[in-house]
Amino acid sequence: MTFLHPLALVGLAAAAIPALLHLLERRVPPEAEFPPLRYLSEAERQNARRLKLRHLLLLLLRTALIVLLVLAAARPLFPTRASGGSLHEPTALAVILDNSPSSGLVVDGRPVLERLKAMARGSLARATASDHLWLVLADGVARAGTREALLATVDSVGVSARRLDLTAAVGAATRLVDAEPLPAREVHVVSDLQRTALGSGRAAVPRGVRVLALAPPSQAAPNRGVGTVRVTDGAAAVGIVGTPGAGREGGPAPVTLRIRGREVGRALATPGSTVSISLPSLGPGWWVGEVVLDADELRADDRRLLVWRVAPPARVAAPPSAG
Amino acid sequence: MLITRSRLSSTRDIRLFISFREAMADVQRFDLLDPAEVARFGGIEIVAQGVVEGFLSGIHRSPFRGFSVEFTEHRAYQPGDELRYLDWKILARADRLFVKQFEQETNLRAMILVDASRSMAWRGAPNRLTKRAYADRLAAALALILLRQRDATGLITFDDVVREVVPARVKAGQWARLVRGLVDTPDGQGTAAQAALVRLTSLLARRGLVVLVSDLLFDRELALTALRYLRHRGHQVIVLHTMDPAEADLSGPPEVRYRDPESAASLVVRPRELARAYQATVRREVDAWRTACRRRGIAYHHILTDMPFGMALRLLA
Numbered sequence: 001m002t003f004l005h006p007l008a009l010v011g012l013a014a015a016a017i018p019a020l021l022h023l024l025e026r027r028v029p030p031e032a033e034f035p036p037l038r039y040l041s042e043a044e045r046q047n048a049r050r051l052k053l054r055h056l057l058l059l060l061l062r063t064a065l066i067v068l069l070v071l072a073a074a075r076p077l078f079p080t081r082a083s084g085g086s087l088h089e090p091t092a093l094a095v096i097l098d099n100s101p102s103s104g105l106v107v108d109g110r111p112v113l114e115r116l117k118a119m120a121r122g123s124l125a126r127a128t129a130s131d132h133l134w135l136v137l138a139d140g141v142a143r144a145g146t147r148e149a150l151l152a153t154v155d156s157v158g159v160s161a162r163r164l165d166l167t168a169a170v171g172a173a174t175r176l177v178d179a180e181p182l183p184a185r186e187v188h189v190v191s192d193l194q195r196t197a198l199g200s201g202r203a204a205v206p207r208g209v210r211v212l213a214l215a216p217p218s219q220a221a222p223n224r225g226v227g228t229v230r231v232t233d234g235a236a237a238v239g240i241v242g243t244p245g246a247g248r249e250g251g252p253a254p255v256t257l258r259i260r261g262r263e264v265g266r267a268l269a270t271p272g273s274t275v276s277i278s279l280p281s282l283g284p285g286w287w288v289g290e291v292v293l294d295a296d297e298l299r300a301d302d303r304r305l306l307v308w309r310v311a312p313p314a315r316v317a318a319p320p321s322a323g
Numbered sequence: 324m325l326i327t328r329s330r331l332s333s334t335r336d337i338r339l340f341i342s343f344r345e346a347m348a349d350v351q352r353f354d355l356l357d358p359a360e361v362a363r364f365g366g367i368e369i370v371a372q373g374v375v376e377g378f379l380s381g382i383h384r385s386p387f388r389g390f391s392v393e394f395t396e397h398r399a400y401q402p403g404d405e406l407r408y409l410d411w412k413i414l415a416r417a418d419r420l421f422v423k424q425f426e427q428e429t430n431l432r433a434m435i436l437v438d439a440s441r442s443m444a445w446r447g448a449p450n451r452l453t454k455r456a457y458a459d460r461l462a463a464a465l466a467l468i469l470l471r472q473r474d475a476t477g478l479i480t481f482d483d484v485v486r487e488v489v490p491a492r493v494k495a496g497q498w499a500r501l502v503r504g505l506v507d508t509p510d511g512q513g514t515a516a517q518a519a520l521v522r523l524t525s526l527l528a529r530r531g532l533v534v535l536v537s538d539l540l541f542d543r544e545l546a547l548t549a550l551r552y553l554r555h556r557g558h559q560v561i562v563l564h565t566m567d568p569a570e571a572d573l574s575g576p577p578e579v580r581y582r583d584p585e586s587a588a589s590l591v592v593r594p595r596e597l598a599r600a601y602q603a604t605v606r607r608e609v610d611a612w613r614t615a616c617r618r619r620g621i622a623y624h625h626i627l628t629d630m631p632f633g634m635a636l637r638l639l640a
Binding site: 029030031032033034035036037038039040041042043044046047051054 | 442445538540566570573575576578579580581582583584585586588589590591592596597600601603604605608
């Protein structure tokens with residue numbers, strides 16, 4: 001058995017109220033004359049045991065009533081044979097796994113994406129055959145499938161270079177599950193909830209659809225990355241960006257320029273600065289290179305590809321007929 | 324009607340008399356009204372007379388026997404007198420109703436014992452008579468009936484000691500003395516009525532009828548010993564067990580400390596949860612009294628203070 005609102009179980013402390021009232025409420029009863037007190041004493045003497053038992057049962061009953069009310073408020077879920085042993089009613093569930101570049105951030109030696117994947121796996125693992133499932137990744141595509149298929153997809157997910165618009169994704173997912181004729185409809189948003197991912201719009205959530213945001217504990221790590229690369233006049237100008245704390249704590253970081261896999265230049269740069277790395281003399285044509293910054297917690301912005309064209313040298317043609 | 328305007332002295336008496344006459348005109352059976360309602364018409368005398376008038380008009384013969392064979396005198400016919408004692412000769416000659424009385428008629432000596440202990444001065448509701456007030460009025464009515472039959476009637480009131488003793492007589496003014504004896508007895512403070520009962524037995528030397536009006540809130544065995552002794556002495560004993568309806572059925576606030584007015588004992592109870600057990604205990608107690616009295620040849624009657632006086636008197640008839 002599990003509970004839909006386990007926090008409500010705190011109310012179980014209220015079960016002590018009847019006993020406390022019994023112990024604390026020792027008020028002085030009103031007095032009255034009653035001549036046949038001997039009959040009363042006799043009646044009480046003969047019924048003392050029955051009355052004690054009755055009081056005890058009453059106390060237990062009141063306590064049990066409070067416990068039952070609290071348990072009912074906590075919404076217990078029981079596995080039934082009809083639901084295939086699941087602990088919930090048939091549910092249309094869409095899991096949005098935000099594997100956008102920010103999920104590549106490494107916190108405590110472990111990528112955030114791994115934590116997000118673990119959460120997504122947790123949501124999908126509780127699904128049963130009677131549930132309808134979808135998985136939405138950073139590309140915004142809703143993948144329908146069985147629990148096992150979607151779990152396999154989650155396992156294979158890596159950090160995507162695409163940015164996920166969470167607002168749009170939630171809107172689409174809620175419409176998707178709302179169209180299903182199942183008693184319960186849920187959307188689980190598994191994301192690091194990066195500010196830029198939330199956008200400025202609002203997702204309209206239909207009535208009856210529950211949206212759960214599952215996010216790992218947020219830890220803003222210092223970061224630096226390759227902001228811009230521009231090739232001009234035999235050199236590549238590399239602009240380094242970073243969070244305010246990244247430069248001071250880490251100091252200058254080496255920047256490497258590779259052309260066709262071969263390192264051709266290196267420089268030291270701090271966040272907010274632009275360094276120039278000289279290019280070797282290259283023949284005319286299209287060239288592909290990459291600027292690589294020493295790895296930090298967020299790997300996605302530590303490498304940037306660049307393509308440029310070296311024009312052939314200008315030539316002056318003099319026809320014979322020219323004077 | 325026994326009361327006439329000539330016997331009334333004060334304005335208050337006249338007012339009471341008028342209201343009583345009006346009530347009697349409206350209600351033929353005064354004895355069958357609620358006792359508390361009846362008691363509003365006046366004191367013990369007025370109420371007892373009204374009750375007896377109603378009671379005797381509702382029956383066809385005298386409720387108590389005491390007639391013998393030796394003629395002594397005539398007296399005016401009273402409703403309820405047996406017609407066989409009517410003097411037909413006087414009726415034929417003077418067209419007046421007289422009954423013959425006999426020597427042994429006054430041989431029935433009735434002694435009414437009224438418990439005046441503190442527990443008797445209790446009532447369960449403001450609109451009811453206290454047990455003592457009810458007992459007084461019932462005793463006065465009973466005495467009036469007995470005296471009308473020319474039975475010598477006396478009164479003893481007691482709590483833990485004997486308070487008032489009015490010897491059994493049949494002479495004129497006896498009923499007024501009896502009523503005064505009742506009125507002059509204050510509500511007692513006593514707690515040990517059985518001691519007074521033992522003392523009473525020595526006061527009742529001549530055989531006769533003994534009527535005990537009490538709530539019987541004392542030790543049953545000791546009281547029965549005294550009553551058995553009376554029975555042994557040849558008395559005809561009647562016990563009228565007076566009880567307030569609130570003593571028969573327990574009710575009250577959710578929790579209350581009940582205190583015995585005759586002792587320092589007290590008990591905290593929840594009337595609602597003890598009501599059924601208490602009712603059973605009272606029923607057992609009443610049954611025990613009834614059985615014990617029957618075994619000893621004593622007549623026992625259980626009377627609630629909301630029972631009309633006429634019904635209580637009928638139990639004795």
